Amino acid sequence: EPEVTQTPSHQVTQMGQEVILRCVPISNHLYFYWYRQILGQKVEFLVSFYNNEISEKSEIFDDQFSVERPDGSNFTLKIRSTKLEDSAMYFCASSQDRGGEKLFFGSGTQLSVL
Amino acid sequence: RKEVEQDPGPFNVPEGATVAFNCTYSNSASQSFFWYRQDCRKEPKLLMSVYSSGNEDGRFTAQLNRASQYISLLIRDSKLSDSATYLCVVNPEDSSYKLIFGSGTRLLVRP
Numbered sequence: 001e002p003e004v005t006q007t008p009s010h011q012v013t014q015m016g017q018e019v020i021l022r023c024v025p026i027s028n029h030l031y032f033y034w035y036r037q038i039l040g041q042k043v044e045f046l047v048s049f050y051n052n053e054i055s056e057k058s059e060i061f062d063d064q065f066s067v068e069r070p071d072g073s074n075f076t077l078k079i080r081s082t083k084l085e086d087s088a089m090y091f092c093a094s095s096q097d098r099g100g101e102k103l104f105f106g107s108g109t110q111l112s113v114l
Numbered sequence: 115r116k117e118v119e120q121d122p123g124p125f126n127v128p129e130g131a132t133v134a135f136n137c138t139y140s141n142s143a144s145q146s147f148f149w150y151r152q153d154c155r156k157e158p159k160l161l162m163s164v165y166s167s168g169n170e171d172g173r174f175t176a177q178l179n180r181a182s183q184y185i186s187l188l189i190r191d192s193k194l195s196d197s198a199t200y201l202c203v204v205n206p207e208d209s210s211y212k213l214i215f216g217s218g219t220r221l222l223v224r225p
Contacts, residue, residue: 035213041217042215045213056210056212089155091157091158105157105158105159107156107157108157
């Protein structure tokens with residue numbers, strides 16, 4: 001079964017450093033997403049990406065965050081200057097259609113900001 | 115009021131039991147509804163979509179009550195492998211790309 005792959009599985013960084021989280025969505029999917037889950041809390045939407053541009057973003061997704069699809073396969077989330085409160089599990093997801101039907105999540109990147 | 119609200123549990127039930135989870139959502143314009151399952155420190159996985167007429171998938175039955183803004187999930191004949199957190203998920207409006215997740219209801223099935 002096709003799957004969304006994320007690297008790295010764990011990332012430890014110092015506060016103020018830039019991090020890039022990487023994702024390879026399912027190849028024939030058109031919609032790409034980043035969600036995050038702080039330990040013990042709910043899954044939260046960050047951003048959606050379609051047709052090479054951001055289609056929707058949440059209040060969490062401020063100027064410190066950016067997304068990019070640099071080639072036909074990778075989808076990245078960059079955090080420019082990490083804060084302690086950015087520590088969370090970051091999930092990439094993709095879907096063929098908009099809205100949640102058949103949304104596939106990657107196994108996540110656990111980001112720890114020290 | 116929270117956008118999607120669930121009883122956090124945990125629900126601790128013996129194998130073979132029937133268990134029901136409830137969820138309420140605040141946005142009456144919400145169009146799509148789902149139940150996801152999340153194992154400890156793993157990614158959410160779609161369990162089933164929830165349709166207005168109600169739907170069943172094996173031991174799992176989902177119901178939607180739009181008037182009360184209420185969604186339910188019934189699990190019959192619980193298995194040990196059903197132990198997980200069950201997430202109620204809503205697409206807030208037809209034009210939206212995002213999903214709103216509830217905090218989840220934890221289920222523990224004991225032998």
